[in-house]
Amino acid sequence: MSAVVCRNLRFGYTPGALVLDIDQLEVASGERVFLFGPSGSGKTTLLGILSGVLTNFTGEVRVLDREIAKMTGSQRDAFRGAHLGYIFQLFNLIPYLTVVENITLPCRLHAERRKNIGNLEDAARQAADKLGILHLLHRKVTDLSVGQQQRVAAARALLGAPELIIADEPTSSLDYDHRERFLELLFESCREAKATILFVSHDRSLMHLFDKQLDLGELNKAQTVATAE
Amino acid sequence: MVLLSLAYHSLKNRKLTTALTVLSIALSIALLVGVENVRVGARQSFEGTISQTDLIVGARGGSLQLLLYSVFRIGQATNNISYESYLKFKNHPAVEWTIPYSLGDSHRGFRVVGTDENFYKHLRYRRDRSLSFQEGQEPKGIFDVALGADVARALNYKVGQKVVITHGVASAAGRGIQDHDDKPFTVSGILSKTATPVDRSLYILLEGISAVHIDWADGAPPLPGEEVPASKITKESVKVDQITSFLLRNKRRIDTLRVQREINTFTEEPLQAIVPGVTLQELWRTLGYAEDALTVITFFVTIVGLLGMLVSLYTSLNERRREMAILRAIGAGPGKIISLLVFESFLLTLAGCVMGVALIYGLSAALQQTVEDHFGLYIPIQPPTPAGWIYLGAVLLASLLIGFIPAWKAYRNTLSDGLSVRV
Numbered sequence: 001m002s003a004v005v006c007r008n009l010r011f012g013y014t015p016g017a018l019v020l021d022i023d024q025l026e027v028a029s030g031e032r033v034f035l036f037g038p039s040g041s042g043k044t045t046l047l048g049i050l051s052g053v054l055t056n057f058t059g060e061v062r063v064l065d066r067e068i069a070k071m072t073g074s075q076r077d078a079f080r081g082a083h084l085g086y087i088f089q090l091f092n093l094i095p096y097l098t099v100v101e102n103i104t105l106p107c108r109l110h111a112e113r114r115k116n117i118g119n120l121e122d123a124a125r126q127a128a129d130k131l132g133i134l135h136l137l138h139r140k141v142t143d144l145s146v147g148q149q150q151r152v153a154a155a156r157a158l159l160g161a162p163e164l165i166i167a168d169e170p171t172s173s174l175d176y177d178h179r180e181r182f183l184e185l186l187f188e189s190c191r192e193a194k195a196t197i198l199f200v201s202h203d204r205s206l207m208h209l210f211d212k213q214l215d216l217g218e219l220n221k222a223q224t225v226a227t228a229e
Numbered sequence: 230m231v232l233l234s235l236a237y238h239s240l241k242n243r244k245l246t247t248a249l250t251v252l253s254i255a256l257s258i259a260l261l262v263g264v265e266n267v268r269v270g271a272r273q274s275f276e277g278t279i280s281q282t283d284l285i286v287g288a289r290g291g292s293l294q295l296l297l298y299s300v301f302r303i304g305q306a307t308n309n310i311s312y313e314s315y316l317k318f319k320n321h322p323a324v325e326w327t328i329p330y331s332l333g334d335s336h337r338g339f340r341v342v343g344t345d346e347n348f349y350k351h352l353r354y355r356r357d358r359s360l361s362f363q364e365g366q367e368p369k370g371i372f373d374v375a376l377g378a379d380v381a382r383a384l385n386y387k388v389g390q391k392v393v394i395t396h397g398v399a400s401a402a403g404r405g406i407q408d409h410d411d412k413p414f415t416v417s418g419i420l421s422k423t424a425t426p427v428d429r430s431l432y433i434l435l436e437g438i439s440a441v442h443i444d445w446a447d448g449a450p451p452l453p454g455e456e457v458p459a460s461k462i463t464k465e466s467v468k469v470d471q472i473t474s475f476l477l478r479n480k481r482r483i484d485t486l487r488v489q490r491e492i493n494t495f496t497e498e499p500l501q502a503i504v505p506g507v508t509l510q511e512l513w514r515t516l517g518y519a520e521d522a523l524t525v526i527t528f529f530v531t532i533v534g535l536l537g538m539l540v541s542l543y544t545s546l547n548e549r550r551r552e553m554a555i556l557r558a559i560g561a562g563p564g565k566i567i568s569l570l571v572f573e574s575f576l577l578t579l580a581g582c583v584m585g586v587a588l589i590y591g592l593s594a595a596l597q598q599t600v601e602d603h604f605g606l607y608i609p610i611q612p613p614t615p616a617g618w619i620y621l622g623a624v625l626l627a628s629l630l631i632g633f634i635p636a637w638k639a640y641r642n643t644l645s646d647g648l649s650v651r652v
Contacts, residue, residue: 109559
């Protein structure tokens, strides 16, 4: 089974100006994939499509064997909430909630995400323990360092065992030591949950840690056209 | 429920803005409910000027005029009624009591009212309150006078003091047409404050009115040397010929219309009887414009309060684009983003309503006595009127509608931002 399949994917924010033009992209289930490319190569746009936020594309996009284009808006929202874990580059957390409230928020919003969890609080503690942030659970997120915040974001993305983790340059705000440590923790948690990781970054020094590397600059023909002009 | 708790935490996080917004809504709600309560209080005070009186009887004329001079001591009677006619109805089998009024004299701008002991015994205001004396007692002697609370305070009169009454109604400053200075009265008592026109008059016996005019002939004062000295007049020696009007209470309410008809068709003298409640309402309706204007103004104040909330929510949205993107990323759909913001405005307004109502009731309780003393306005402390509840409901409903404006903006933001807001 493939976690992500894109065929003949075309997308533009305005008609006639393609941002993405990908013939074939595939991520196998359980794989750890490093997706890289220069700024403006459409990385964030691709993630928007895979997570079902950007919908105005043509071609086939299947995520976890569900065809994105065939879902309604609210189905896409529910699907994202239940089956995807999303980690941003920075500022991942709702500033007015505590750490534990942030971690459990997707599970509280989506009943489906909660179905494999016995006690939500316990599950949150376990996830936090694995990422080394157990002692921070009841702190305000604004009191946390950037590294700690990213771990909270990872705990949130992993809680409820979503099948696909999408990480949009989650380590770019961390220094080198923290970066490796963060990735180790992320991988370990994903291995246990048998989750697929789609990791987007322009920092190629990390790419050797992954199973597979994809160069979006190469895959995306819209980009080559644009740079040739 | 998750969204409601999110909305709550989000507001709590922006403490200062939230507090200021709630305060501004609370103030406008307090004003709205306060004006409504004052309005009701004013009407109740007005309608409570006279209670438990079934009919007011006077010489035939305008019904409003009869009410004005009998109850509010405004204007003059065009004609008096004879004491014989009065006695007929006083002793009528259906009648429980009557209170006679004899008007026409004054003291330093305050009306002097001739009446009898029934006035102190039976007069009721504000449903069932009766008159009492803060000092002294009701006038027993022919040259005794009782003062209304405002009169005593304005003129700083004490019990035992001599008072000269004036023929006709004179202004407070100038001398009257003719002072009855040969027959001074003695203050026997001072009535307690009632916050009704009762406070602004002096009360003597009907015989007292006759006594000061005993030596007058054809409406003119006696020539010098022909005055009858006060010492020679006793309560028994004067005769009451006429009074101006009287209040009447029947033994059974059901007799009211029958007795009214009997008075209106009385053949010996042209009389008229009015039902005070009906005429009071007529009068209140003519004063109703001010009331409506006040309500309209408070509505605008409330709208301004809600607009303040709109502005504060709307301007916060730009800082919160990041937050919205996070919520989108964890699967909150546009519907949930909209609900979150609508909940926020609803919570703000609800808090404002609760605080505003608490504020106005606290203030009313604290200032009730002061307002009654200074303005003669009794503000009842009672649950909001049906109209008050409707206002509160309407404000909450409006907050939901107004909440859709920032909610729509947030929704537009999430559409254009997706998950990609860089900070």
